[in-house]
Amino acid sequence: MKLDRLREVNIRDLWIHEQYDFSTWLSRDENIELLNEVIGLTLVDIDKEVFVGSYRCDLVAIDETTGIRVIIENQLEPTNHDHLGKIITYASGLDANVVVWIVKEAREEHKSAVEWLNNNIVKEISFFLIEIHVYQIGDSLPAPKFEVIEKPNDFIKSVKSSGDGDLNKSQSERITFWTEFNEIVSESGKPFNIRKVSTDHWYDVALGTSEAHISITLVNKSSNIGVEIY
Numbered sequence: 001m002k003l004d005r006l007r008e009v010n011i012r013d014l015w016i017h018e019q020y021d022f023s024t025w026l027s028r029d030e031n032i033e034l035l036n037e038v039i040g041l042t043l044v045d046i047d048k049e050v051f052v053g054s055y056r057c058d059l060v061a062i063d064e065t066t067g068i069r070v071i072i073e074n075q076l077e078p079t080n081h082d083h084l085g086k087i088i089t090y091a092s093g094l095d096a097n098v099v100v101w102i103v104k105e106a107r108e109e110h111k112s113a114v115e116w117l118n119n120n121i122v123k124e125i126s127f128f129l130i131e132i133h134v135y136q137i138g139d140s141l142p143a144p145k146f147e148v149i150e151k152p153n154d155f156i157k158s159v160k161s162s163g164d165g166d167l168n169k170s171q172s173e174r175i176t177f178w179t180e181f182n183e184i185v186s187e188s189g190k191p192f193n194i195r196k197v198s199t200d201h202w203y204d205v206a207l208g209t210s211e212a213h214i215s216i217t218l219v220n221k222s223s224n225i226g227v228e229i230y
Contacts, residue, residue, distance in 0.1 A: 009134040009142045011076055011104060018074050023048055023058045026074070026102075031144075032061070035072075038146045039100065039128055040182075040194045042206040043070060052093035055086060060094060065195060065204040065213060068097035075103045076132075079110035091125060100128045106149040114150040126152035126196070152196075171199035174218060178203060 015022035025031055027046045036042055043061040050060045059072035071094055073087045083101065091099050101114070106129050114129040129150040134142045175197060182194045192205050205214040207229075217226040 004138045006135055006137055009136050011132060011134055014134060014142060015076060018076050019049065019058065022074050022076060026072070027059060034144065035100070035102075035130075035146055036193050037190065038130065038148055039098075039151075040196060041065075041070065041098070042193050044210065050094065052090050055089060057086075057090040057094065060096075063098070064206045064210060069094060070098040070100060071096045072100045072102065075101070077103070078105040079103050079107045079129075084110060084113060087127075097124065098126045098128070100130060102130050102132050102146070104132065106131055111150050118150070118152045128152070170201075174199050174201060177218060 011022075015025060026035065027048055032043050032046060042064040044064045045062045047060045049056045049058070051057075057071050058074045061070045061072065062068070063070055071087070071090050073083060073090065075083050079101075083103075087099050087101050090096065111129060114127045117127045127150070128148065131147045131149055132144060133147060134144050136142045178197045181203070182197060185192070185194050195203060201218045203216040205216065207213055213230055215226075215228050215230055217228070218224075219226070
């Protein structure tokens with residue numbers, strides 16, 4: 001059996017300019033789907049270069065199943081303080097619920113900063129720090145891969161959203177159920193994108209159109225599960 005070696009490609013050989021090359025590439029449906037699979041959202045309505053004061057956010061999108069606003073900042077170089085400040089400015093100016101920072105390399109100090117933001121920020125907002133890598137085998141086409149470096153802690157977020165910091169019995173049961181539900185969906189090859197675990201009694205699944213979606217609902221008192229098409 002003849003085998004070849006996997007090698008990493010310099011991303012700057014593929015995307016020379018962050019705005020005109022990488023952001024344009026990522027905004028296409030087939031490419032944003034790669035990011036959806038990693039962060040568990042279904043991003044639609046992608047807008048490029050959205051102004052926030054005198055600055056411009058690379059990409060702004062809406063999650064189809066929840067309606068939350070997501071901002072994406074691209075940096076085809078190691079993380080720096082300038083871009084960290086920008087993503088916080090964009091999150092505030094655009095009232096975003098999720099921030100995705102895509103970089104060539106995540107420095108340790110910025111990994112710690114994003115982890116701190118996820119664990120300590122008061123507003124219900126989640127930060128993802130993701131590295132973009134590209135690999136090739138022999139003369140094959142280059143294949144991009146998003147690697148999550150830091151992501152929100154779902155349990156901490158759910159506790160914060162409950163107001164007083166304590167979960168009641170029903171909320172705890174929902175956290176447990178949706179966590180196990182997501183694990184089963186992942187083990188089944190992810191026939192649809194999993195969403196963030198929460199204390200909500202519903203779980204929406206995208207159908208590829210903004211006019212309809214599947215809603216899974218829990219009724220704790222009677223131990224029933226409903227599956228409906230809206």
